[in-house]
Amino acid sequence: MDAGWISHGLASLSAVAKEAGFAVDLIDLRALSGWDHFREVLAGRAPDVVGVTMMSVDYNPARQTLAIVKQVRPQAVTVIGGPHVTIALQDSLRIPHVDYLVLHEGELAFPQLLRSIAAGSPPPERVLRGDAPGLDAIPFSDRSLFLDEWKKWGYTLDSPEVPFVPELGPPFATIIAGRGCTYNCSFCKPGEDYLFGKRTRRRSVDSVLAEIRMLAERYRLASFMFHDDCLTEDRAWVSEFTEKYVAAGFSLPFFCQTRADILVKHEDMVAQMARAGLRGYFIGFESGSDRVLKFIRKGTTVAQNLEAARICRRYGIKIWANYMMGLPTETKEEVLETVRMMKEIDPDYYSPAFFTPHPGTDLYDFVVEHDLSRITDYDSYRRNPTEPKIRGQDYAFLKWAMMESQRRKPLNRFRRWASYQGQRVRRLTPAKVMRRLGLARSA
Secondary structure, three states, X not given: OOOXXXXXXXXXXXXXXXHOOOOOOOOOHHXXXXXXXXXXXXXXXXXXXXXXXXXXXXXXXXXHHHHHHHHHOOOOEEEEEOHHHHHOHHHHHOOOOOOEEEEOOOOOHHHHHHHHHHOOOOOOOOEEEOOOOOOOOOOOOOOHHHHHHHHHOOOOOOOOOOOOOOOOOOOEEEEOOXXXXXXXXXXXXXXXXHHHOOOOEEOOHHHHHHHHHHHHHHHOOOEEEEOOXXXXXXXXXXXXXHHHHHHOOOOOOEEEEEOHHHHHHOHHHHHHHHHHOEEEEEEEEEOOOHHHHHHOOOOOOHHHHHHHHHHHHHOOOEEEEEEEEOOOOOOHHHHHHHHHHHHHHOOOEEEEEEOOOOOOEHHHHHHHHOOOEOOOOHHHHOOOOOOOOEOOXXXXXXXXXXXXXXXXXXXXXXXXXXXXHOOXXXXXXXXXXXXXXXXXXOO
């Protein structure tokens, strides 16, 4: 089940479909042994409508899924939606065996489609454009859609979804408080604007607190993560949330995503979130080169990256570091600058990636315009640093640099060892540090 993440898109569509009176269940391909297993499960479920969500990397399995549906259940109506359908409609229209394609957000369009099908008057047009729903008006994500399915395969919410993050113990859940992002990074925009519009829409604090309360009562929630692109872009919302979260008696640890420049400019917000239960930030440091940061329109600087890390340490907040290597125009020296920056930041968790050009983004267009793409299959849209993505980069060097960026400085290694041992670093001399790390030079 990988890390056990749910698809909030599917969970939200399930919630509105059930509210409209339809029976919904899930076939989670991650739980199946292969396509023959899928055929068997599909035949047993015998659905009238099959909906498939699709990011760019999901293109091949989505295409295969839809083909099998039409073989096993030819009378079923097939629907696809998700990011790739919106940002690459013409590409998606080439997928055979698709009756309807839903663009943008589907909480209003999908139940209406189901009602039309049930009434025997399905819409004549294949492409349906979804309108943006009021986020407080739609029901909470239907986590039972996933949990009921996982139980069939021996998985529950009590299973450790994120064992590599001890601060987030099970039962753990992800929560989305808003949609969209106000920033303009070229590796992300304008694709996200196509999906959600050019502004961020946020749920009310009371709505989010009600969902947390429901999760705590129903699933004994122990920790959670905000899955918003940048929760902290709205300081007023964060301030209201932390005040009401504490006042409501909540103390569950949580993580959220943020930006280095926000932390540097608003350290008071960091302190307030830490007091409320924040245990870690996901931070997109991206690069250790100011030129590269400017090229990708990140809107931050290396100095801000380093200062943001210091602020996190000051308040005992864990750092989950997101960064990339192999960006267009990036030189080897600039890659080494990223290596040096990561050694200085010394994050608690590393999340490196080889830059991957995704359709619908300005940096993807740059790569296509300059004939740089080395992606020959949709499966290569995975962000994992495992294969070449663009021309002009030495990927043997990048693999070495990525490993080196995660090799801690001796002093940082020692500090972490000392923290586990409960010792104070300043009481130990450099010679003792070297000996305890096994680095003492022989005579």
